[in-house]
Amino acid sequence: MFEVHTTSQEETMALGKRLGEKIFANSCVILEGDLGAGKTTLTKGIAVGLGIDRVIKSPTYTLIREYRKGRLPLFHMDMYRIEESGGASEVGLEEYFYAGGVCVVEWAQYIEDELPSTFLKVKIDRVGDGESERVIRLIPHGKEYEEFIKKLEVTDE
Numbered sequence: 001m002f003e004v005h006t007t008s009q010e011e012t013m014a015l016g017k018r019l020g021e022k023i024f025a026n027s028c029v030i031l032e033g034d035l036g037a038g039k040t041t042l043t044k045g046i047a048v049g050l051g052i053d054r055v056i057k058s059p060t061y062t063l064i065r066e067y068r069k070g071r072l073p074l075f076h077m078d079m080y081r082i083e084e085s086g087g088a089s090e091v092g093l094e095e096y097f098y099a100g101g102v103c104v105v106e107w108a109q110y111i112e113d114e115l116p117s118t119f120l121k122v123k124i125d126r127v128g129d130g131e132s133e134r135v136i137r138l139i140p141h142g143k144e145y146e147e148f149i150k151k152l153e154v155t156d157e
Helices: 009-022 039-049 093-097 108-114 143-156
Strands: 002-006 027-032 064-067 074-078 102-106 119-126 134-141
Touching: 002 009, 002 143, 009 039, 009 134, 009 143, 027 039, 027 108, 027 143, 039 074, 039 102, 039 119, 074 093, 093 108, 102 108, 119 143, 134 143
Parallel strands: 027 102, 027 119, 074 102
Antiparallel strands: 002 134, 064 074, 119 134
């Protein structure tokens, strides 16, 4: 596990940028946090790290937003309303998970059976006044994500 404390949206975005610069093809990043915790802010940073120069918006009503003009494509998913769209099998999520890009998934608990067997879980918790301070924990599930965390730790020193 890798833990970071951020005190502003800019710091949360900077962490996302570091992730995006080092993340690999066919990766899956699961974001956990309450509404307003900073999931989309972190995703914006990942996009910057991937070299994506577009406005990143939460895919709440579209389920998936695709951003293809970067080092790797970014597939930003919000599964909160997946049942309204016919369920995970109807959306074809597996195609995204193995499309050579980076899948960032919010509300992944709604599609647990569809997720890849390996992924990086990112837990975002508000601390302090809850306005801008966060504790962000990166929890690897799988060897490639353990190696990924080690690379982040090396650049953090």
